[in-house]
Amino acid sequence: MILYNLENKAVLKERIKNDPTPRTTISFYRYTPIDNPQDFRDKLYIDWSKFGVLGRIYLALEGINAQFSIPNKKLSDFKTYLDNNESLKDMPLKIAVEDNGKSFYKLDIKIKHKIVADGLDDKAFDTTNVGNHLTAKEWNQYMAEKDTIVVDMRNYYESEIGHFKGAITPDVDTFKEELQVVKEELKNQKNTKVLLYCTGGVRCEKASAFLKSEGFTDVNQLYGGIIDYARQCQAENLENKFLGKNFVFDERLSEKISNDIIAKCHQCDKPCDTHTNCANNHCHLLFIQCTDCQKKYDGCCTPHCQNVIKLSKDQQKEIYRGEKYSYNKQIYRSRLRPKLKDICQNI
Ligand SMILES: [Zn+2]
Ligand SMILES: [Zn+2]
Incomplete structure (x- = not known):
């Protein structure tokens, strides 16, 4: 039984490049107790291989964080499969905005200490006391209110090519750093309405609970992150307040959300966001x-x-x-x- 990818990277990349099968790029996460991550991992690897899933999946005792692509014709069966699994059922799936189906070239399922490296001691605060989940419509309304603070919970290289108008974009390389910087920068504004966002929402789940435990009283987060915000804006014809590209952690590197180019080439300063x-x-x-x-x-x-x-x-x-x-x-x-x-x- 094959439980790990053993093939050469170059071969795999070439294969996906030449594969005409239409694929959809999807992400999801859930904080849910997983008693035996190793057994769960091996089962997922076998099952998901059969669906032709390619991607990067992190498992931990605290839950699952998955980014992957799947052949379009298998998607419906895959959803049924998720619904038949106690810890994966009714999973909100986020579908990529700009997708060539070549986002991943292998299936990689890893067991981690945490599904997102946050450097926090989860026993020291209530991780379930998360911020208000906002839809794209609510998010736009809250952004329009006076005296709200919009905080980009992603790293510098992500916010550099795209972010919400007027957002605070900390100059950090990791989420762990980000949490401490945000706490420090906003320490005198604990009663102000705070609006948090990230790529797909998973980082905000932890960040909002952390900020609340630090005394912030009005913490809100964009549910489904930038990916689902873009989808909702299109579906409901809402104003898009996100400028530029959404950085993604796969071969595509980014998805275009608006036509604005807000970054510069690092070598010559010409407008560029690639x-x-x-x-x-x-x-x-x-x-x-x-x-x-x-x-x-x-x-x-x-x-x-x-x-x-x-x-x-x-x-x-x-x-x-x-x-x-x-x-x-x-x-x-x-x-x-x-x-x-x-x-x-x-x-
Ligand atoms: Zn170099
Ligand atoms: Zn240049």
């Missing part, structure tokens, strides 16, 4: 690059990386010997982003 990963795989920095700079720097973040990719594999190894990829290092490197223009132009 993220890319540096072509030097030892670097892999996520940054914004226009098509001109992509050509000029061969898809790299700096002339340094551009030189590296011209070397042989062995020479590259030599340069990065002893340097192991680590999460902290990635965060450290992400601090480079605002400086890329200077680095590129001064070499």
